[in-house]
Amino acid sequence: MSGALRGLVVLDLTREVWGGLSAALLGDFGARVVRVENLNGPRPDWDRDGEHPPGEHQALAKLVHRNKQSVGLALAHEAGRATLEALVGAADVFLTDWGLDELAALGLTAERVQTLRPEMIYARGSGMGPCGPDALAPGLDEIAAARTGIMSSLPEPDQPPVYTATGPMYTAVMLALGIMTALYHREETGEGQSVDASLYAGNLYAATLTVDAYLAMRDDILGEPRNRFDAANPMSGIFYPASDGRWVTVTMPDTDRWWPVFAEVMDLDVDDPRFDDHEKRCGENRLEMMRVLEELFGAKPSSHWKAQFDEYRLSADIIERYDYPASHIQAAVNRYVIDAPNRHQGNSLQGLGFPIHLADTPAEVRIPAPRPGENSVDVLSDLLGWSEERSLQLAADSMIGEHFDDSPVSFAGSGSSPSPPPEVHRVEGGRRPLEGLRVLDATVWFQGPVCGQYLADFGAEVIHIERPVTGDQARGVRSIAAVPVADWNQYFLCVNRNKKSLAIDLKSDAGRELMHRLVEKADVFLWNQGLESLPGLGLDPETLLEINPRLIHATNSGYGNQGDFNKPSFDMTVQALTGIMARQGEPGQPPIYLGLGAGDAYGGLMSALGILLALQARRQTGRGQSLDASLYGAQLFLGAPSLQPYLAERNEWYADQHSRSAPRNPLWNRFPTSEGWLFLCVPNEDDAWTRLCHALGQEDWAGDPRWASATDRAADSAVLVGYLDKLFATASAVAWCARLADAELTASPIAHLRNLPEDRQAWANDYLVKAHCDEIGEEVALRGLPVTLSRTPGRVDTLGPELGQDTELTLFELLGIDWDRIGELKEQGVIP
Structure with a gap:
């Protein structure tokens, strides 16, 4: 069996987990993925938010970089950049999540690459999309998530907004999907094009049903925190605690199919006059039924309820922890969880497998994740046809290889500072990439x-x-x-x-x-x-x-x-x-459902x-x-991002709820202000800490011995977060974010869904669109397109x-x- 993408060459110039994972999805199905590591400058820091403590096995990297070869290039030097350009010329797909200014400095803007190679699929994962006023915004998922308005709708009342970290996983798949869509068109016509999938679009798509509903209804309750007893149906979309402290969830429509069976399982009289029809269960006696169910579920342990649910085949289950998929036979037989080779330690590690099963051309781990730069000489010889002597000389000059210089370097490339990319104009009736299918x-x-x-x-x-x-x-x-x-x-x-x-x-x-x-x-x-x-x-x-x-x-x-x-x-x-x-959520609080659908x-x-x-x-x-x-x-x-390291390391930290009041990085956090919440995204580094103190008007904090180092700030995070909470409460989120922006520090107000319909960035990228609705005879707003293709964009006609x-x-x-x-x-x- 050969892979579905056999013969396809993908050049992977990414830093982020989601960018690299998009390339890995293609590599799993047979594409030859060549990852470029920049030997000049700091290595990617996936723990800058304090949510990914490093483990012995670098488990996340083993997923993100599997089925790849790795080339290390000194991109601060002309020889390194020339080698990168040669690799681009040998690829079918160039995939990156780097900033537009960096790509311009390398001479690798979309316009230049596609002038040199018109058939190239130039794919970029961006922060906020390729068009609009914020096209140059940094690619930080927290900022994108805060902008959608979804974070505020997920927790119980009086709890902090919830950051689920699912947006990047959506974006990873959307970027791979956009590449495959553009590739389908190229196979038909020979034409290449640019592809963009943004974190903003990923977060909007992760909230598809909620966004669709809000745009149609404009009911602010959809964007508000909601008590679990606000559910419309006591048998659906609600959690109940069992006697052992575990939680049970039920998701059954209130129909004649489900109610009699559910009543039998719960030892309720199906003809109980309080609950004997839909209008009573979901209307006048809804809260009474919820209280009855709360008492019944709380009288027996979760194991009892799970056995009952399975016996009667109800749409209900226990809210499990990560140890469940780690040992679940169904996850193993479908290769959702696998034992993958851990080449450098000479053993195997449990990890995530493959979410898509093709019968004849299945995904495989053909190449365990390499060391950064491990394949430099081999790739230049095999892919570019360069002589071994030429490659070895580049290695001797530290232009390629595995030796990293972690000091900050500014590229001195030939490119100029970029301007925002041109708007993608959707021509009515223009060709779309999947026509004929x-x-x-x-x-x-x-x-x-x-x-x-x-x-x-x-x-x-x-x-x-x-x-x-x-x-x-x-x-x-x-x-x-x-x-x-x-x-x-x-x-x-x-x-x-x-x-x-x-x-x-x-x-x-x-x-x-x-x-x-x-x-x-x-x-x-x-x-x-x-x-x-x-x-x-x-x-x-x-x-x-x-x-x-x-x-x-x-x-x-x-x-x-x-x-x-x-x-x-x-x-x-x-x-x-x-x-x-x-x-998800704060310790001791009910579990968090990631959102409708x-x-x-x-x-x-x-x-x-x-x-x-x-x-x-x-x-x-x-x-x-x-x-x-x-x-x-x-x-x-x-x-x-959390399940993979749990499977490999069995580190319970990844399975637990964590309080925003005592995070590993107190500077990367959500804070209440006098008007709304803000999301602060500052690395726990000394220079960033000093600039933050000055931006907040608290210069004396920079010299406080309690917070003199990153280690000190992490160890004393609960106290530091308390001080920051009090300070941020003195002004609005908008005001604080303006001050922080002046200091070149990243933060964003955490928006409400009501802000979304007026967001120019969403409209500029067709993440929101309008279409005629025959049912009401007028144009309506709706969720738009998750991926932007430059030559053959999608559209909503009907x-x-x-x-x-x-x-x-x-x-x-x-x-x-x-x-x-x-x-x-x-x-x-x-x-x-």
Whole structure:
């Protein structure tokens, strides 16, 4: 078996975890990734925020840099820069998260690189996007997260805003997805282009459902901290404590399917007059039912409840810690957690595996993470054809190799200081990169439709296959987070935009025959309605690949397509098993759900990435294949910055909640002010500390022996945070951030969702867009595009279709079925 990206050369000039991880995702599937280390200047500091204490095995680096070769270059010198330019010329993809000023100094702006090599995919991970007034903002996730307004909506009332650190993981996948989208276009046309995926877009996409809901409803309650008893349904979206101190979460719609079984498990009378209908359970007696459930759950340990949930197959579970996926057989058999070679210590370490499973071209760890600069001579010889003598001379001159000079160096390159990149103008009717691709999207609710939505936004013909009469269940959504939907159903319409709707009864013989004929004409079949139902409907991979050997058969399962772990998979209950929720928030507080559909949306993007990887493999082999991107696998990967070091080191610090009142770096923290909160992002370094003291008007703090060194400040962090809390409370977040900016220190007010619709940066980059909504006959604002492509950008032409609106025309034009036969199918109820 060969990788899906065999023959693709990616040059990785990144510093951040998320940038390097984007390249690693490509390397996992066979791309040759050459990582460039700058020998001049300090090495990347992933613990500058105090959230990543270094361990013996450098576990995070082993994930971020696996399947790569490493070249060390002295970029402060002309010879080092010339070597870098030669490597760029040999690559298909140049991937970076460096600042625009640094890239200009190296002579590696997008314009220059693509002038030299028009077919190049120039991919950059940015802080705030390639356009708009803040295009030059630093690439710090905390600043991007603070700007979205989501942090304020996650905690319980009277608790600090919650920083989840999931935005960078979204951005890593979005950057890889953008590269694959641009690569698909290049394979069709020979044209290269620039790709940008920003931390701001990553954080917005991590809050997809909340952002969609707020833009439609404009109800400020969606951006406020909420008590867990504010849930609209006592059986869904809520946590209850068990007798052993563990937490239980339940995520069941209040329907006739779930209530009788749940009542039996909880030893409640299904006909209890207080709770015997939906209006009572979710209306007048909602709080009483929650209090009853609180008492019942609190009477027995979590082990009892887990056994009950599993026996009755309820959508409910225990909120686990990281030790659960570390020993969960389902995580192992699906290779979400693996034992990977630890070459330099001569053993293996447990770590994160692969969230996407391609049947014929699977991901593999082919190369353990190298030492920085370890492969310098070999890469220059193999990739550039340079003689060994030439490379060894460069090494002798310290222009390449493994020797680092950690003193700060300013590049003296040929580039000039950059101006913000030009606006990306979306030409109405212009070509999109996935045009010509046909997708049969037989998915419901959210995770699967997100995948189809991305493909449709970038030009694929996506046909949403629905059941007649009722359609996708998302059409029936009437409230989000206990807030009634607006006069249009943004839940369904946003995630199914740019799609057609074709309604077929797949339980009928005639309906299955139609589906098989559609498969003959399709490139991709997408499904998320349970793996066990596929064979009975004749939609399993074996059947469909026999009909169309070039088909990509993609499933979005709950827990993976291997093993026998078979239970309902709503976003919150799957997230509960990963351990992510248990480490969020302040110690002693309830777990933090990452946000409405946060895992679903991530799983959808993973699925889209898997589809484009499989299509690239098809170009090499001429054959399709099956793939699975599960909700569980995606959400485990979402926790990589803390889960990976936990798996390798078993350091409980990564699994625990931590108080903002006593952090490892007291200068990288959230602080309450007289008006709102601010996020301060200052490294715990002596020079930065001195500048901070002066900016705050507390010059005497710089000489205080309690805080004389970084070690002292970390050891006395609780006292120092207390002083900072009192000081910041004397002025507004906006005022403090202005003073800090004057001192070239980074901070941001922590925004509210109400600020988002007026954010020029979001509109400039099409992270927010407008589209006409037929339901209300006017233009509406909605979440836009997560990735920017310079030559073939995506766009939103239409919102979700009416049920079955394209059925007859699709059968006539695509399958050649005459109108008489279409009439017969209607009479038989096969189509509406």
